Amino acid sequence: MNKLIIPLVACIVCAIIVSVTAVSVRPEQNLNVENEKKVKILAAAGIKTDKVDEEFSKIKTVFVDFETDKLVTIDSAYDHIKAASNPDLSTLIPKADDIAVLKRRENIGTIYIWIDEKNAIEKLVLPIRGYGLWGTLYGYLSLDSDLNTVRGIEYYDHKETPGLGGEVDNPNWKSDWYGKRIYNDDGSVGLYVTKGASSTDYEIDGISGATLTTNGVSNMIKYWLGDNGYGPIIKNLNEEIKRI
Amino acid sequence: MKAIPAKETRKLLFTPIIENNPIALQILGICSALAVTVKMDVTLIMCIALTSVITLSNFFISLIRHYIPDSIRIIVQMTIISSLVIIVDELLKAYAYEASKELSVFVGLIITNCIVMGRAEAYAMKNPPIKSMLDGFGNGLGYSFVLLVVATVREIFGNGTFFGVQVMPESYQVNNFLLLPPSSFIIIGIMIWVIRSFSKSQVEEDENPLKAHTFKPLTVKKEVQSG
Numbered sequence: 001m002n003k004l005i006i007p008l009v010a011c012i013v014c015a016i017i018v019s020v021t022a023v024s025v026r027p028e029q030n031l032n033v034e035n036e037k038k039v040k041i042l043a044a045a046g047i048k049t050d051k052v053d054e055e056f057s058k059i060k061t062v063f064v065d066f067e068t069d070k071l072v073t074i075d076s077a078y079d080h081i082k083a084a085s086n087p088d089l090s091t092l093i094p095k096a097d098d099i100a101v102l103k104r105r106e107n108i109g110t111i112y113i114w115i116d117e118k119n120a121i122e123k124l125v126l127p128i129r130g131y132g133l134w135g136t137l138y139g140y141l142s143l144d145s146d147l148n149t150v151r152g153i154e155y156y157d158h159k160e161t162p163g164l165g166g167e168v169d170n171p172n173w174k175s176d177w178y179g180k181r182i183y184n185d186d187g188s189v190g191l192y193v194t195k196g197a198s199s200t201d202y203e204i205d206g207i208s209g210a211t212l213t214t215n216g217v218s219n220m221i222k223y224w225l226g227d228n229g230y231g232p233i234i235k236n237l238n239e240e241i242k243r244i
Numbered sequence: 245m246k247a248i249p250a251k252e253t254r255k256l257l258f259t260p261i262i263e264n265n266p267i268a269l270q271i272l273g274i275c276s277a278l279a280v281t282v283k284m285d286v287t288l289i290m291c292i293a294l295t296s297v298i299t300l301s302n303f304f305i306s307l308i309r310h311y312i313p314d315s316i317r318i319i320v321q322m323t324i325i326s327s328l329v330i331i332v333d334e335l336l337k338a339y340a341y342e343a344s345k346e347l348s349v350f351v352g353l354i355i356t357n358c359i360v361m362g363r364a365e366a367y368a369m370k371n372p373p374i375k376s377m378l379d380g381f382g383n384g385l386g387y388s389f390v391l392l393v394v395a396t397v398r399e400i401f402g403n404g405t406f407f408g409v410q411v412m413p414e415s416y417q418v419n420n421f422l423l424l425p426p427s428s429f430i431i432i433g434i435m436i437w438v439i440r441s442f443s444k445s446q447v448e449e450d451e452n453p454l455k456a457h458t459f460k461p462l463t464v465k466k467e468v469q470s471g
Binding site: 003006007010011014018021022025028029032035036 | 308311312313315316319320323324327330331334335337338339341348349
């Protein structure tokens, strides 16, 4: 009898304590995660600062409707990651187009833009995500004012193997993205992660032992900057910014 | 409950630091000693996390030791230890987010840390709660002592900093090897050597001594040549 009651009591007491702790510190944790995202957005654009909120307030957050490829005005509390798992706010991606293995894409995406005094785009940050080896990598890609040059990349959440795929967080590797070109002359996405060292402006150094992760990175670049992602809006973003 | 004599308290708290160090003598819990000793601040948080887990787990396990059925005692111990570790992990994520990201899986791995399991099984199951708590805290200190020494060496010579503050002159060429996990093996090895050369009782008996040379060289018989 003892053999049943003691483990049962121990389990129940432990479970209650663990869940109470987890629930009571959840607000602080969420705050940290939100702050971390802001830090990563700034880092992708090459800004390293302690005054995260102050720097972040300089950013104009705009929303893009992927159906019409126009900027739209919606509630600023919109979260595109949450929307992507909500059937009312997202669309199923046809298998053939789903190279980044996302299953669903939100109908309205978010873009973070820095705008200078002349109302022109200084730089911007696009949220990207895609499947690597063990799970989805969530990150940000920053583009320069010509909308064709990479400023930086940052991942804020992934499940890749530390030391192998986890090297996507390695500052040396991330620095290789700076100044790389995205679109070929014909408008298709040319940027990808190669094997070994990069030799052209469209290639990023490969990561040894992380072929599947880097393939995932290439695929998510191709998807999000392509016609099904931000591609069309990027091409007429300058006009759109002036419109809204 | 009888008060524990001061002498015994001292013994419980301080013998695990040098005389019976869980890492240096018992060679337990090496995994995290290799992994989280690159930076002092992260190491310090890991030490606090492990010490609080081992102290509390020893206390709670000792509290219910008479009621734990012998055949499932490990599972009950694991339940208590892992609950404490999850709580510590959640608290770190809420209040020390940067450090918790750098510690990543190693906080979770405290669950399987041999020191925590070992003290629960070897001490807390047989001794009253307060004594077990002191024993857990003492072993936590012993673990922390080794980790902090290793981290000090690795951060100062591998990165030129201490708690993130530059201490080595700019001209100092950092030793990148010290930033890699295997360097801790060497540092812990040197620590064990130093500790054992001061306290000879820790030196283990040679279980497999080399035998004396028994190989007889072949001798070629010289055939007597008849001339």
